[in-house]
Structures are given as C-alpha cells and as structure tokens.
C-alpha cells in the first residue's frame with residue numbers, strides 16, 4: 494500500500510493488464526519528472542523560461558541555428574545526466590514479461606531504452622541521433638564537444654546539423670506515425686502515463702483504442718483530458734504506481 498493510493502485501483506489495473514490481448518503504454522513528460530527532467534510545459538518548466546518558437550521551432554533552426562543549438566546542448570546535457578526511474582523500469586519489466594508489446598513515447602530523453610525497453614516508438618524523435626539538414630549524412634553525437642562552435646556544421650557540406658527530433662512546426666515523420674498507429678490498432682489496452690492528452694496527434698491514440706472497444710488505464714498527477722474516458726484513473730507519481738502494479742501481477 495502506497496500512501497494515498499487506492500490499492501483497489503492498483504489491483505484493477507493489474508487485472509486489466511493480465512486480461513488484455515495486446516497492451517501498450519503511451520508516455521509523456523510526467524513520467525520523466527521523477528528522473529529530474531522538468532515537464533517543459535509546466536509552470537517553472539523550460540517553456541516558462543524559453544520561448545519554444547525561438548529555441549525549438551523549425552523556423553528558428555533555419556533562421557537562428559546558434560540559439561537553437563545553445564538550447565539543445567543544455568537540454569541534451571540535462572537528459573544525459575538523468576537516470577531512468579522506477580516507472581521506466583516497471584514498463585521495461587512489463588515488456589520483458591510479455592505483459593505489454595511496446596511503448597509509444599512523446600519524450601525525447603531516451604530513458605525508456607536505458608531502462609531496458611526494446612520496442613520504443615519515439616513519437617517526437619530523440620536528442621541522441623543527428624544528421625545534416627543539407628546532405629542528410631548521419632552525424633555522430635560524440636563529435637559534438639563542449640565549447641565547440643555553434644551551430645554544429647556538417648564536415649562534408651557545412652550544412653547545419655540537427656537532432657532527429659520533431660521541432661515545433663514540423664510534422665511527425667510518416668513512418669513513425671504509421672508504426673505508432675499500427676501498434677495502436679493491434680491493442681485492446683493502453684496504459685497512459687504522465688501525459689495529459691493535449692498534444693495532437695499523440696492525444697488521438699488512446700481514444701482510438703477506446704472507440705474500438707479497448708480499455709484505458711491512466712496514471713497522472715492530476716485529472717486530464719483522458720480521465721473521463723479512463724477505465725481506471727490512478728492519481729499519483731508513475732514511479733510509485735507502476736512498480737506497485739507490476740508487484741500485483743507476480
């Protein structure tokens with residue numbers, strides 16, 4: 494029993510997972526808050542300090558790449574220093590034991606993979622793979638050194654190097670979109686973790702499963718756009734609730 498968390502909801506969630514034909518997880522910023530990565534959108538988060546249009550939009554990357562790169566190096570450093578928390582580890586455990594088929598994440602921090610998850614669809618890309626915007630040659634992250642000239646440029650064509658993430662003003666790459674929705678359409682249960690359902694098209698995934706007769710488990714710090722349609726809504730920190738659910742499944 495975790496303080497303040499209804500154990501009957503933990504059992505109900507475990508039961509839904511045990512009875513699912515195909516379960517997946519959808520994760521967002523709230524999951525990595527417990528790893529010390531602030532939710533960009535929350536008060537005090539990065540978007541209250543920086544204007545995303547100036548530091549994280551495709552327009553800024555083209556017009557003022559040095560400023561975007563300054564921001565990227567700070568954000569990447571924060572993500573590298575963060576460690577997966579017990580919520581990430583519990584999801585990896587659920588995949589290893591065949592309870593879930595994969596994770597669709599809106600996070601760009603790579604913490605699911607570092608926790609041991611293998612089927613991870615990074616809906617908004619990641620901050621660990623880089624390529625040249627002009628010639629599309631891949632660029633190794635190791636070549637980005639502290640104190641190097643910004644923006645980082647391609648050694649072949651001197652084009653600007655960019656991370657493989659979805660900037661504001663960009664579409665989700667079509668193959669990622671297809672992969673995410675193919676997994677969605679096989680699933681009859683989704684565990685929504687740390688995401689409030691305000692960013693399309695990721696917000697369409699859980700309702701799509703629900704509309705097809707599937708179920709939703711929601712784990713969030715506060716009620717969200719999902720709460721009215723969730724079969725079980727457990728309010729609290731994912732790094733406490735997910736391990737409790739795993740414990741209940743053993």
Ligand SMILES: [Zn+2]
Nearest residue numbers: 625628647650
């Ligand atoms: Zn190039």
